[in-house]
Amino acid sequence: MRGSLLAVSLVVLLGAAPDFPDPDALPSRPGMPDPLVMLDGRKVTTREDWFTRRRPELKALFEHYMYGRAPRSPVEVIAKVERVDHGAFGGKATKKEITLSFGPEGTPPIHLLMYTPNASQNRVPVFLGLNFYGNHTVANDPSIWLPTAWVPNKAAGAKENRAVEEGRGFQADTWSVEKMIDRGYALATFYCGDVAPDHPGHQDGVFPYYPGYDWGSVSAWAWGLSRAADYLLIDDKIDRSRIAVVGHSRLGKAAIVAGAYDDRFAVVIPHQAGCGGTAPSRGKIGEPVSRINTAFPHWFNAAFKRFGEQTDKLPFDQNCLAAMVAPRALLFTNAEEDTWANPEGQFEVLKAAEPVFTLLGAGGLTSPTRPDSGKLSAGTLGYAIRPGKHSMTPEDWGFFLDFADKHFGRGK
Numbered sequence: 001m002r003g004s005l006l007a008v009s010l011v012v013l014l015g016a017a018p019d020f021p022d023p024d025a026l027p028s029r030p031g032m033p034d035p036l037v038m039l040d041g042r043k044v045t046t047r048e049d050w051f052t053r054r055r056p057e058l059k060a061l062f063e064h065y066m067y068g069r070a071p072r073s074p075v076e077v078i079a080k081v082e083r084v085d086h087g088a089f090g091g092k093a094t095k096k097e098i099t100l101s102f103g104p105e106g107t108p109p110i111h112l113l114m115y116t117p118n119a120s121q122n123r124v125p126v127f128l129g130l131n132f133y134g135n136h137t138v139a140n141d142p143s144i145w146l147p148t149a150w151v152p153n154k155a156a157g158a159k160e161n162r163a164v165e166e167g168r169g170f171q172a173d174t175w176s177v178e179k180m181i182d183r184g185y186a187l188a189t190f191y192c193g194d195v196a197p198d199h200p201g202h203q204d205g206v207f208p209y210y211p212g213y214d215w216g217s218v219s220a221w222a223w224g225l226s227r228a229a230d231y232l233l234i235d236d237k238i239d240r241s242r243i244a245v246v247g248h249s250r251l252g253k254a255a256i257v258a259g260a261y262d263d264r265f266a267v268v269i270p271h272q273a274g275c276g277g278t279a280p281s282r283g284k285i286g287e288p289v290s291r292i293n294t295a296f297p298h299w300f301n302a303a304f305k306r307f308g309e310q311t312d313k314l315p316f317d318q319n320c321l322a323a324m325v326a327p328r329a330l331l332f333t334n335a336e337e338d339t340w341a342n343p344e345g346q347f348e349v350l351k352a353a354e355p356v357f358t359l360l361g362a363g364g365l366t367s368p369t370r371p372d373s374g375k376l377s378a379g380t381l382g383y384a385i386r387p388g389k390h391s392m393t394p395e396d397w398g399f400f401l402d403f404a405d406k407h408f409g410r411g412k
Helices: 002-014 047-067 177-182 217-232 250-261 289-295 303-307 318-323 343-359 394-407
Strands: 078-087 093-101 110-117 124-131 186-191 238-248 267-271 329-335 376-378 381-386
Touching: 047 217, 047 250, 047 303, 047 318, 047 343, 093 177, 093 217, 110 124, 110 177, 110 217, 124 217, 124 250, 124 394, 177 186, 177 394, 186 217, 217 238, 217 250, 238 250, 238 394, 250 267, 250 318, 267 394, 289 303, 318 343, 329 343, 329 394, 343 381, 376 394, 381 394
Parallel strands: 124 186, 124 238, 238 267, 267 329, 329 381
Antiparallel strands: 078 093, 093 110, 110 186, 376 381
């Protein structure tokens, strides 16, 4: 077995798709696996070993057994600025709507909505995140383009899975755009359905244009975030060294996958991302792997469904995904009543990822115990929990902004 695993490691390093063992053939690992121990048992002791061996191995393991392997980056992302308004939010911000085209001919584009603060003459930091129901729901603005892709009927006013005017501003509180602008941050967001509408089947979005890939929607959403980052690197208003990726719930899962895979994201904030994101797959509290794969079969790849009743056989847990963000800043945020997302287990995930941050000299948690409700622990590994339920609120944005301020070297 050791010889075959050494061969797998070599394949990972060479960049080819590895031939990992069948899930039933994997040994049981009752606790969260050590992110500093290779699949063949070798211990990682140096920065070089982490970045050249273990981190690529973990990425390949997550691709093979959980999220699926996304296409490698497209050769070119073409940006077309469709609309500009310098008077957004009473003149505080400039709004831009940008169409990002990429991939094989016919691939649906990403429609990026951006707000940048007018008060700054310098490049500004940016929060990049997916939205659930369309850009028009982020702000109550009649000029924002309505999505033409499938949308969930629970989106305000949606009819027959199509967006309508009544949905404008439906999630304005969720995004708190003016709060970001007042703090000197830009926002870039796009509808998750531009890349992968959130329903089973994978018959629309980017999937038909990339046949032969067994990738789930979480992987596709994360891949889309990286395509948006391709554009942010060239926008003349954005500080390319200060891009934060953020997401809530299932889109928080996409945020941490994007942050783990793509080191252009300097701050990573998966909010209430739960099972399949920031909670331990081996956890006994909250949503189990067996349930998430049944309720949302399109989020992950086929291999992950084999672990529903045998999560101890997973060769990783979500602490390994968190470790892949190192040495960059990572914040987990939760709500007290959102036990389905296992807030306590998420803190344990951060603790189990900390050895990698320590190895890389990045620091880690500021305390071995979870902070009190309403308090932000803002180490390189950060955590906050507030009263309330599963949602993204202005209070959460206070945590996000304070955390980003610290790690981007900004004052309030």
